[in-house]
Amino acid sequence: MSPAFAARFAADWQRVWGDDRPVGLAVSGGADSLALLLLACAALPGRFAVATVDHGLRPEAAGEAAAVARLCAAWNVPHTTLCLTLAAGSAIQERARDARYAALAGWQQGAGLAALVTAHHADDQAETLLMRFNRGSGLRGLAGMRPMARVPGHEAPLLRPLLGWRRAELSEIVAFAGVVAADDPSNHDVRYERVRVRQALAQADWLDPAAIAASAAHLAEADAALDWAVARDLHTIAAMPDGLAFDPADVPRVLTLRMLERIVMQLAQGTPRGRDLARWHDLLAGGAVATLAGVRGDGRARPWRFTRAPAHRRLRKSEGGA
Structure with a gap:
């Protein structure tokens, strides 16, 4: 490997994590994750x-996992294969992603790894950005993937040190x-949105992915x-005996949305989707x-x-004749 690549990755790693505790790498056997392993x-x-x-x-997946295991053994790196059983069907990529992160988070926690x-x-x-523009x-969605986030559905840190690298x-x-x-x-399956976007990017040489x-x-x-x-203006959310109050007067809509998100998180410990929040x-x-998300808002007065x-109630345009 080029010493320049190794030094660049070390610098990126220091910016993203800067912690000496051991971490867990998700390596599928594809080129991207193998490069992560090599770096x-x-x-x-x-x-x-x-x-x-x-x-x-x-x-073929079992053989691919075995190939990664052999590489790790040759390089004295601890390796674990996590076997799942997913049924084919609709939304398979989303279901596979959720199951994968759940399995990886369980492995990371059980192995005592920091991230x-x-x-x-x-x-x-x-x-990702183009897909979200199109939706x-x-x-928050257009901000894309962060170098440091949380494993979806879990509290473990999720690190992405290669966001500055090209495929x-x-x-x-x-x-x-x-x-x-x-x-x-x-x-390569064009039934999937990401594949279609990837192919469109490759064909449009005037677009610069970087x-x-x-x-x-x-x-x-x-x-x-x-x-x-x-966070600076959270004092504008006032406590009431049975809940919270917030006056959106003169507050830009984008900030009001964040205030509403904080209110939901405080009253219901959930994080609503951006579209539902809007x-x-x-x-x-x-x-x-x-x-x-379990929070009743009354906009009839300021x-x-x-x-x-009540847990069974859902978002709807009006309640009780309002």
């Missing part, structure tokens, strides 16, 4: 373990090492600034009484008032 071997010797998930969806590390890179980030996502660079690292990467056929990924990073900075502003806001702004709602 970690060069920069983090003795400070990580590896897990490979076999979703049980392809007969989970994935090989998401700049091209992944660009694809009308808000600022071609990672493939170069693997090719130089003489390692043969697995090729999951789903990565610049798109940089835009996601700028949006993430703006998103963090909103969180900072909300709809809730618009109902309240129209003078309705509406419920979201300040808006919020209380816990």
Whole structure:
């Protein structure tokens, strides 16, 4: 491996984590995750373990996991194969993602590892941003993947030290090492949105995935600034005997949405989806009484008032004739 690549990864790792505790790498056997493994071997010797998930969806997956295990054994890296049983059917990629993260989080916790590390890179980030633009996502969604986040559905840190790297660079690292990467056929299946976006990006040579990924990073900075502003102004959410009150007068809509999110988190310990939160806001702004994620909001007067709602109630335009 090029010493420059190893030094670059070490610097990226220090920025993202900067902690000497051992971590767990998710390595599927594809080129991206194998490059992550090779970079970690060069920069983090003795400070990580590896897990490979076999979703049980392809007969080749067991052999791919075994190949990763052999590489890890040759390089003295602890390796675990996590076997899942998923039924084929609708939303398979989403279900596989959820099951994969759950299995990896359980492994990471059980092995006493401080964080989970994935090989998401700049091209992944660009694809994610374009997909979310196409869905009308808000600022939080457009901020894309963060270098440090939480494992979905879990509290463990999720690290992505390769967000500044291109797919071609990672493939170069693997090719130089003489390692043969697995090729999951789903990565070429145009039934999946990400594959269609990836192919469209490849065909549009005037689009620069690195610049798109940089835009996601700028949006993430703006998103963090909103969180900072909300934290500074949390005193504007007033306690009531049975809930909370908030006056949105003269507050920009984007900040009001973050305040509403904090209210839901405080009263119901849940995090609502951005689209549902925006709809809730618009109902309240129209003078309705509406419920979201177990929180009843009353927008008929100022300040808006919020209380816990019965668990069976769902978001709707009005309640009780309001």
